[in-house]
Amino acid sequence: MAARIDILSLSLRYSDTALPALDSVSLEIPQGGCVGIVGPTGSGKSTLLHTLSGILGKHHPEVVVSGQLCIGSDTFQGIPREVLFPTVGLVLQDPFIQISGVRDTVTEELRFTLENLDAAGQGSDQLIQTMLSSLGIEHLADRAPTTLSGGETQRVALASILISNPSVLLLDEPVTALDATAQNRLRSILKSLRGRTTVLLTDSQIDFPMSVCDTIVVLDRGRIEACAKPAELLLTGKLLTNVGGSEHWSSLVTPLNQPSSRRPGPLNRIRKALGLP
Numbered sequence: 001m002a003a004r005i006d007i008l009s010l011s012l013r014y015s016d017t018a019l020p021a022l023d024s025v026s027l028e029i030p031q032g033g034c035v036g037i038v039g040p041t042g043s044g045k046s047t048l049l050h051t052l053s054g055i056l057g058k059h060h061p062e063v064v065v066s067g068q069l070c071i072g073s074d075t076f077q078g079i080p081r082e083v084l085f086p087t088v089g090l091v092l093q094d095p096f097i098q099i100s101g102v103r104d105t106v107t108e109e110l111r112f113t114l115e116n117l118d119a120a121g122q123g124s125d126q127l128i129q130t131m132l133s134s135l136g137i138e139h140l141a142d143r144a145p146t147t148l149s150g151g152e153t154q155r156v157a158l159a160s161i162l163i164s165n166p167s168v169l170l171l172d173e174p175v176t177a178l179d180a181t182a183q184n185r186l187r188s189i190l191k192s193l194r195g196r197t198t199v200l201l202t203d204s205q206i207d208f209p210m211s212v213c214d215t216i217v218v219l220d221r222g223r224i225e226a227c228a229k230p231a232e233l234l235l236t237g238k239l240l241t242n243v244g245g246s247e248h249w250s251s252l253v254t255p256l257n258q259p260s261s262r263r264p265g266p267l268n269r270i271r272k273a274l275g276l277p
Contacts, residue, residue: 010051011023014063015064031195037049113160113163128163135159168199190212
């Protein structure tokens with residue numbers, strides 16, 4: 001079941017003398033929502049996801065934290081200090097380090113996840129096949145995970161997380177290594193998860209989040225600069241100039257604010273996608 005996330009005045013520094021990596025971040029994410037966290041490199045996007053997953057608190061006990069974090073029924077004063085998998089699943093920006101390296105095929109890599117969860121019983125073969133098919137990588141079933149391309153590895157890493165049925169799915173820069181076809185498939189997968197899994201994804205570009213997320217959060221220097229539905233964010237012009245692709249979207253603000261014509265074309269397709277009249 002999808003989990004609600006509530007972040008209240010969360011601030012985090014990697015040491016006493018470091019600048020804030022997260023600075024008074026407050027955010028409410030409903031169950032089953034899909035939120036895009038966008039911003040330039042160094043804005044705190046990955047730090048936020050690693051914090052939610054528990055990885056940061058476990059591996060960096062020295063971090064200085066204030067605030068509160070709630071994930072589902074669990075409340076943390078500060079941040080979780082243990083990895084929350086499988087409740088929270090994180091797909092890292094570099095998927096190669098997420099491959100175990102102890103299994104010879106992609107099928108066995110996914111089975112390894114199930115074994116670690118004591119869930120590799122009857123029916124696991126069908127579950128693995130279904131997961132591979134949903135991501136369009138069934139042809140990789142017998143390939144060695146260490147021989148895959150970046151985009152293939154990304155999808156295998158995603159499959160190894162999704163097969164655990166997490167309540168929260170965190171995707172750190174998920175489309176960096178994906179071509180247009182793979183991005184379209186990921187877009188379809190995320191839409192199919194709506195309502196069933198709470199999804200947060202990060203991106204330094206705006207295009208993919210605008211096409212799939214319910215809410216866009218603009219993060220810069222650890223602070224939330226804007227938080228709105230894609231259409232609201234676009235029409236208010238709050239996109240940062242250092243978010244990749246924002247110039248193109250900003251150029252659409254004036255024509256999208258004008259009354260819609262009935263003539264078909266790219267602009268009206270964008271209106272329809274964003275839910276504009």
